[in-house]
Amino acid sequence: MRLLASLCLTAGLALSAGLATPASAQTPAAVDHADLRALGLLVQPERMRADIHTMVDFGTRHTLSETQSETRGIGAARRWAEREFESISRDCGGCLEIVTPSDTVTGRRVPTPTEVVDVVAIQRGTGDPNRVIIISGHLDSRVSDVMDFTSDAPGANDDASGVAAVLEAARILSAYEFDATLVYAVLSGEEQGLLGGKILADYATEQGWFVQANLNNDIVGNSEGQSGIVDTTRVRVFSEGTKTVETEAQANNRRYNGGEVDSSSRNLARFIDGIADRYLTNFDVEMIYRTDRFGRGGDQVEMLRAGFPAVRISEGAENYDRQHQDLRVEDGVHYGDTIDGVDFDYLAQVTRLNVISMAALARAPAPPTGVTIAGAVQPDTTLTWQAVPGAAGYRVWWRSTTAPQWTYSRWIAGGDTTRVVLEGIVIDDFFFGVSAVSADGYESPVTFPGPPGDYRVAAAE
Numbered sequence: 290m291r292l293l294a295s296l297c298l299t300a301g302l303a304l305s306a307g308l309a310t311p312a313s314a315q316t317p318a319a320v321d322h323a324d325l326r327a328l329g330l331l332v333q334p335e336r337m338r339a340d341i342h343t344m345v346d347f348g349t350r351h352t353l354s355e356t357q358s359e360t361r362g363i364g365a366a367r368r369w370a371e372r373e374f375e376s377i378s379r380d381c382g383g384c385l386e387i388v389t390p391s392d393t394v395t396g397r398r399v400p401t402p403t404e405v406v407d408v409v410a411i412q413r414g415t416g417d418p419n420r421v422i423i424i425s426g427h428l429d430s431r432v433s434d435v436m437d438f439t440s441d442a443p444g445a446n447d448d449a450s451g452v453a454a455v456l457e458a459a460r461i462l463s464a465y466e467f468d469a470t471l472v473y474a475v476l477s478g479e480e481q482g483l484l485g486g487k488i489l490a491d492y493a494t495e496q497g498w499f500v501q502a503n504l505n506n507d508i509v510g511n512s513e514g515q516s517g518i519v520d521t522t523r524v525r526v527f528s529e530g531t532k533t534v535e536t537e538a539q540a541n542n543r544r545y546n547g548g549e550v551d552s553s554s555r556n557l558a559r560f561i562d563g564i565a566d567r568y569l570t571n572f573d574v575e576m577i578y579r580t581d582r583f584g585r586g587g588d589q590v591e592m593l594r595a596g597f598p599a600v601r602i603s604e605g606a607e608n609y610d611r612q613h614q615d616l617r618v619e620d621g622v623h624y625g626d627t628i629d630g631v632d633f634d635y636l637a638q639v640t641r642l643n644v645i646s647m648a649a650l651a652r653a654p655a656p657p658t659g660v661t662i663a664g665a666v667q668p669d670t671t672l673t674w675q676a677v678p679g680a681a682g683y684r685v686w687w688r689s690t691t692a693p694q695w696t697y698s699r700w701i702a703g704g705d706t707t708r709v710v711l712e713g714i715v716i717d718d719f720f721f722g723v724s725a726v727s728a729d730g731y732e733s734p735v736t737f738p739g740p741p742g743d744y745r746v747a748a749a750e
């Protein structure tokens with residue numbers, strides 16, 4: 290029998306005092322969901338250790354490596370990942386649909402036509418199955434020469450750690466039902482040019498999915514940085530500030546009225562930060578206002594190019610001696626991405642963040658769409674939005690234009706309510722947004738008004 294509401298609390302929306310500003314109305318108290326906390330406790334570091342051992346034992350998982358062997362190369366690794374999803378699906382009564390979208394690719398890092406295959410498990414939502422939350426990590430590995438597909442490339446942290454987080458999330462969350470669809474994606478070809486991310490983005494587009502979030506986990510298992518300092522208390526979440534798919538007209542409007550730090554991806558990152566603050570002990574999200582690190586990229590970039598909200602989750606302290614390196618020892622320094630460089634308790638914390646965030650997103654209503662704002666040369670600000678199925682009400686948020694996080698809010702009762710006038714709050718002085726809240730207190734990420742903040746892919750202009 291599927292585990293459903295046994296961990297759930299039916300939390301009432303008790304009213305609390307409003308914010309200090311005179312313009313604030315009473316808002317429902319933030320609900321602490323014990324079921325989310327319980328999900329985090331189900332993460333098993335030793336299970337992820339076994340997964341990474343298995344991946345390392347394939348010798349190399351380079352995209353151009355062996356595909357026929359059952360013990361070495363990318364072909365053996367992806368068939369193993371598919372079997373793992375099949376096993377998880379059997380345990381949940383066939384709740385996962387497993388697909389292997391692929392493409393035959395040639396390019397600068399793929400000199401001969403090569404089939405690149407993703408392994409994707411789909412857990413259909415029970416209420417809004419077209420709304421999709423994706424967790425991803427890449428299976429392929431490399432050494433110093435990105436074209437060397439024969440040398441051993443363990444890829445324990447980059448990115449077997451991310452794949453282990455994906456599999457662990459699937460094992461835990463597949464035991465429950467959610468309103469939205471959860472997708473667990475093991476990608477190939479990242480090191481050869483983000484190929485697996487492009488294949489996943491194309492597949493999502495072909496399926497017509499409303500991708501609300503992609504949590505891309507890439508290098509998430511190390512806690513000792515290049516300097517030797519160990520930091521187990523933080524993880525970085527990278528997010529784009531303005532949308533990759535922004536048009537020239539949208540950019541002109543955004544430059545005048547704001548939105549540089551309020552893309553849907555950025556507000557997704559704020560949501561994940563809030564999850565860490567509420568549900569994880571001594572573990573903080575450090576929001577990085579960049580799409581990725583300097584001169585580097587991950588599969589979330591291809592999701593952004595398709596218009597989907599996406600963030601990159603990466604460890605707080607990277608050790609570059611253990612990334613993209615031939616296995617060797619020089620002057621007493623050990624180079625190479627081996628399993629002894631993975632901190633499994635730290636990886637478990639990152640995985641808990643993913644699991645809880647995915648569950649919270651999938652149980653909340655969708656973020657509001659069609660959010661508009663008005664109030665030029667007026668003392669009040671008016672916001673409108675489209676009604677969200679499953680919403681019991683909405684929070685209208687605002688903050689100073691220099692504040693990093695949403696600060697003030699007003700509760701708007703009623704799922705059919707789609708307009709509010711904030712009396713005495715001048716549109717010029719703040720940024721604004723709207724979130725949707727379910728009857729049991731699950732809240733969506735905030736939507737910033739207009740194209741800069743909308744979570745849906747905009748129609749071509």
